[in-house]
Amino acid sequence: NAGVTQTPKFQVLKTGQSMTLQCAQDMNHEYMSWYRQDPGMGLRLIHYSVGAGITDQGEVPNGYNVSRSTTEDFPLRLLSAAPSQTSVYFCASSYSAMSGNYGYTFGSGTRLTVV
Amino acid sequence: SQQGEEDPQALSIQEGENATMNCSYKTSINNLQWYRQNSGRGLVHLILIRSNEREKHSGRLRVTLDTSKKSSSLLITASRAADTASYFCATDARTGRRALTFGSGTRLQVQP
Numbered sequence: 001n002a003g004v005t006q007t008p009k010f011q012v013l014k015t016g017q018s019m020t021l022q023c024a025q026d027m028n029h030e031y032m033s034w035y036r037q038d039p040g041m042g043l044r045l046i047h048y049s050v051g052a053g054i055t056d057q058g059e060v061p062n063g064y065n066v067s068r069s070t071t072e073d074f075p076l077r078l079l080s081a082a083p084s085q086t087s088v089y090f091c092a093s094s095y096s097a098m099s100g101n102y103g104y105t106f107g108s109g110t111r112l113t114v115v
Numbered sequence: 116s117q118q119g120e121e122d123p124q125a126l127s128i129q130e131g132e133n134a135t136m137n138c139s140y141k142t143s144i145n146n147l148q149w150y151r152q153n154s155g156r157g158l159v160h161l162i163l164i165r166s167n168e169r170e171k172h173s174g175r176l177r178v179t180l181d182t183s184k185k186s187s188s189l190l191i192t193a194s195r196a197a198d199t200a201s202y203f204c205a206t207d208a209r210t211g212r213r214a215l216t217f218g219s220g221t222r223l224q225v226q227p
Contacts (some may be wrong), residue, residue: 004157031213033214035217040219041219042203042217042218042219042220043158043203043217044217045212045214045215045216048212048213048214050213056212056213058212058214090157090158092158101145101146101163101165101207102163103148103160103163104148104150104158104160104205104215105160106150106157106158106159107157108156108157109156109157
């Protein structure tokens with residue numbers, strides 16, 4: 001049981017480049033989300049999905065796109081990378097999108113540097 | 116904006132001592148959760164307490180919730196060097212986005 005798998009673990013981009021951060025879970029979780037974590041701060045929500053075909057914006061969505069074509073996968077696309085997007089990105093999933101009182105399972109993160 | 120704010124920001128104790136971390140939040144919640152993050156790793160779910168619960172235990176962890184004060188505390192008893200990590204509270208709000216809102220965390224250092 002792999003849980004939540006994020007790839008790549010590290011990435012360096014040049015300003016203006018685009019890329020996709022991959023996230024996959026094998027627990028049949030309905031809910032998935034993307035957070036970014038900056039030094040000394042908590043996690044800020046970028047986008048989330050309550051099920052296949054359904055996505056919504058979080059607190060800091062600008063510069064990022066998501067899609068959820070399958071239950072398992074929830075990729076995060078950076079459209080045109082900027083230095084302000086240098087961060088550690090975490091994908092998390094949960095059994096239910098409802099207020100079912102379930103904890104999140106996190107991936108190990110992608111450390112992104114934009115130069 | 117942060118829903119949950121932890122206090123203190125950093126805590127250093129000796130092995131065997133108890134560690135207490137506090138979390139305050141702003142809006143009505145369905146539940147509050149605590150997570151641990153070891154350096155360079157993802158977050159790990161520790162414990163969840165529902166809004167109608169006042170106290171919950173899991174091993175050496177004890178969590179309390181006071182919804183009238185919008186606050187929670189996490190107590191780690193008989194701490195070990197392996198407990199060294201950052202600890203985050205996260206709230207599941209009753210209204211708004213279907214997502215947890217995390218605080219900025221408490222860095223706990225347990226000296227052997």
